[in-house]
Amino acid sequence: xxxxxxxxxxxxxxxxxxxxxxxxxxxxxxxxxxxxxxxxxxxxxxxxxxxxxxxxxxxxxxxxxxxxxxxxxxxxxxxxxxxxxxxxxxxxxxxxxxxxxxxxxxxxxxxxxxxxxxxxxxxxxxxxxxxxxxxxxxxxxxxxxxxxxxxxxxxxxxxxxxxxxxxxxxxxxxxxxxxxxxxxxxxxxxxxxxxxxxxxxxxxxxxxxxxxxxxxxxxxxxxxxxxxxxxxxxxxxxxxxxxxxxxxxxxxxxxxxxxxxxxxxxxxxxxxxxxxxxxxxxxxxxxxxxxxxxxxxxxxxxxxxxxxxxxxxxxxxxxxxxxxxxxxxxxxxxxxx
Amino acid sequence: xxxxxxxxxxxxxxxxxxxxxxxxxxxxxxxxxxxxxxxxxxxxxxxxxxxxxxxxxxxxxxxxxxxxxxxxxxxxxxxxxxxxxxxxxxxxxxxxxxxxxxxxxxxxxxxxxxxxxxxxxxxxxxxxxxxxxxxxxxxxxxxxxxxxxxxxxxxxxxxxxxxxxxxxxxxxxxxxxxxxxxxxxxxxxxxxxxxxxxxxxxxxxxxxxxxxxxxxxxxxxxxxxxxxxxxxxxxxxxxxxxxxxxxxxxxxxxxxxxxxxxxxxxxxxxxxxxxxxxxxxxxxxxxxxxxxxxxxxxxxxxxxxxxxxxxxxxxxxxxxxxxxxxxxxxxxxxxxx
Numbered sequence: 001x002x003x004x005x006x007x008x009x010x011x012x013x014x015x016x017x018x019x020x021x022x023x024x025x026x027x028x029x030x031x032x033x034x035x036x037x038x039x040x041x042x043x044x045x046x047x048x049x050x051x052x053x054x055x056x057x058x059x060x061x062x063x064x065x066x067x068x069x070x071x072x073x074x075x076x077x078x079x080x081x082x083x084x085x086x087x088x089x090x091x092x093x094x095x096x097x098x099x100x101x102x103x104x105x106x107x108x109x110x111x112x113x114x115x116x117x118x119x120x121x122x123x124x125x126x127x128x129x130x131x132x133x134x135x136x137x138x139x140x141x142x143x144x145x146x147x148x149x150x151x152x153x154x155x156x157x158x159x160x161x162x163x164x165x166x167x168x169x170x171x172x173x174x175x176x177x178x179x180x181x182x183x184x185x186x187x188x189x190x191x192x193x194x195x196x197x198x199x200x201x202x203x204x205x206x207x208x209x210x211x212x213x214x215x216x217x218x219x220x221x222x223x224x225x226x227x228x229x230x231x232x233x234x235x236x237x238x239x240x241x242x243x244x245x246x247x248x249x250x251x252x253x254x255x256x257x258x259x260x261x262x263x264x265x266x267x268x269x270x271x272x273x274x275x276x277x278x279x280x281x282x283x284x285x286x287x288x289x290x291x292x293x294x295x296x297x298x299x300x301x302x303x304x305x306x307x308x309x310x311x312x313x314x315x316x317x318x319x320x321x322x323x324x325x326x327x328x329x330x331x332x333x334x335x336x337x
Numbered sequence: 338x339x340x341x342x343x344x345x346x347x348x349x350x351x352x353x354x355x356x357x358x359x360x361x362x363x364x365x366x367x368x369x370x371x372x373x374x375x376x377x378x379x380x381x382x383x384x385x386x387x388x389x390x391x392x393x394x395x396x397x398x399x400x401x402x403x404x405x406x407x408x409x410x411x412x413x414x415x416x417x418x419x420x421x422x423x424x425x426x427x428x429x430x431x432x433x434x435x436x437x438x439x440x441x442x443x444x445x446x447x448x449x450x451x452x453x454x455x456x457x458x459x460x461x462x463x464x465x466x467x468x469x470x471x472x473x474x475x476x477x478x479x480x481x482x483x484x485x486x487x488x489x490x491x492x493x494x495x496x497x498x499x500x501x502x503x504x505x506x507x508x509x510x511x512x513x514x515x516x517x518x519x520x521x522x523x524x525x526x527x528x529x530x531x532x533x534x535x536x537x538x539x540x541x542x543x544x545x546x547x548x549x550x551x552x553x554x555x556x557x558x559x560x561x562x563x564x565x566x567x568x569x570x571x572x573x574x575x576x577x578x579x580x581x582x583x584x585x586x587x588x589x590x591x592x593x594x595x596x597x598x599x600x601x602x603x604x605x606x607x608x609x610x611x612x613x614x615x616x617x618x619x620x621x622x623x624x625x626x627x628x629x630x631x632x633x634x635x636x637x638x639x640x641x642x643x644x645x646x647x648x649x650x651x652x653x654x655x656x657x658x659x660x661x662x663x664x665x666x667x668x669x670x671x672x673x674x
Binding site: 268300311 | 609617623641645646647659
């Protein structure tokens with residue numbers, strides 16, 4: 001049994017709900033680790049109703065995401081939805097191997113909330129884990145909800161596709177940019193137009209704000225969905241300017257989702273996506289077990305001899321596994337065969 | 338048949354070998370696309386002997402990788418191994434959605450070789466493709482070898498783990514850094530010590546070069562494998578300084594691999610890794626097909642009703658697929674059950 005007495009999920013959930021500060025970080029550590037322990041945590045978390053609200057914050061490095069998150073924390077505890085006054089922040093560490101330096105500073109900056117009992121801050125990273133963040137973050141959000149935290153902010157530190165996808169897997173996704181030629185076009189290229197429920201032009205005391213807003217409006221004219229046109233909010237987060245308006249705009253989007261019934265639909269879609277991701281991770285584990293049992297020896301020898309290629313070798317294994325029909329059958333790859 | 342007459346792989350290989358300049362880019366496009374067309378290309382490429390040599394270049398952004406690659410190209414065509422005078426460069430575009438700007442400049446910089454018949458340069462990106470680069474780049478290297486190009490340089494533009502892994506999947510991996518406190522430590526943290534066959538301290542006319550070299554030597558004292566201690570070369574790529582020495586060092590590493598028999602072993606290991614990656618991609622396709630056929634409807638309804646969690650739902654599908662034993666059996670997840 002890898003689950004020791006100290007990390008028994010049921011007991012940890014009870015303790016976390018009772019306000020024991022060590023319990024929640026331990027639950028999230030289990031989620032981060034993956035494996036059987038995280039599954040036991042997920043089993044409990046997913047059976048609790050999904051009642052907390054999540055906000056994702058993403059955007060290019062240097063756009064001021066951490067400063068903004070800091071300000072949103074203040075709004076959340078002072079002007080929380082339905083009178084709520086507590087908030088959790090998940091800071092998603094980059095999977096990039098090259099950015100160790102900047103993160104610590106950002107995290108430290110957020111620490112002026114760290115002694116506040118109403119604020120729970122945690123960094124999450126699942127380095128080296130296949131698709132790890134794509135399941136760990138949704139799981140973590142369900143854990144936060146199950147222990148009764150009413151609001152969760154997911155801030156991505158990194159700039160990879162995985163981090164952007166994670167920030168997008170929230171109820172309201174905020175894309176942060178800065179004034180300046182090309183920023184809106186970059187956002188469009190990066191697929192951020194599709195995930196944004198709300199744009200923030202941060203550092204809006206700088207030149208180029210009007211142009212960036214105009215670019216964004218133009219792109220929204222072309223592509224915004226009919227049901228919700230993303231709001232554009234200008235902020236100077238370092239001075240707290242525009243942050244109350246940003247919080248209002250997040251609240252408006254939340255109202256739109258709740259009253260239109262879209263909140264439930266979107267959450268169901270996200271859960272399906274997570275299910276796919278978990279399925280893939282499980283299949284990877286099955287492959288690793290097959291490898292350990294020597295199931296691939298023949299295929300690899302053919303490969304090394306130049307008598308096969310990785311695609312043909314993989315297909316042969318899948319046919320043997322029974323998940324794929326032999327070439328020519330449905331699902332079989334017949335190209336070039 | 339998705340393979341049209343114009344993109345028939347056999348004909349394209351013949352044309353590329355005969356020196357038709359449009360044929361090779363078309364083959365690489367097919368590889369990049371994935372799917373049946375890329376499989377037909379791989380089938381031919383993997384049956385040809387793997388006779389070309391590959392050099393990977395990676396390191397933090399701004400370290401001067403492109404300038405260095407440019408200089409290595411010159412060395413390769415003037416002082417190629419065994420009298421070879423041709424080289425291919427694969428510039429791996431970042432999967433990061435935020436870095437459109439810098440790349441173009443780098444590519445343009447490399448274009449002073451673009452009119453040279455001995456130099457073939459191509460950018461590769463497989464955005465949105467699960468593990469795409471991890472199979473597309475090895476496939477592309479086999480294509481380059483099959484059409485008779487004796488040397489391939491894989492330069493990563495991006496900084497993600499995937500790009501680093503791709504650069505490491507070459508015969509000689511060069512890690513580029515700059516003088517300055519902490520660069521060597523960063524490299525160590527990022528796992529670059531493990532993949533480097535050769536370190537370049539570029540911009541070595543700047544302060545801190547001696548300290549960076551000392552840090553590196555210290556780390557190599559602790560961790561370098563007995564068979565090969567990575568060489569450290571100092572360059573000022575923008576002035577061409579140290580580049581001939583770098584080329585010599587690459588040649589020495591190549592000699593070491595060839596004479597020790599490690600070249601063949603390493604290549605076989607890499608092919609096994611690619612095979613695993615292809616297996617995973619194929620399994621993803623199988624999952625997508627199941628989804629299309631409505632195989633997940635029941636599991637997703639349970640999920641939505643809060644009667645299950647993504648892990649349990651995935652396990653149920655795998656049991657049904659026959660790739661996993663029912664809970665309690667080998668490979669089954671019994672935690673929390």
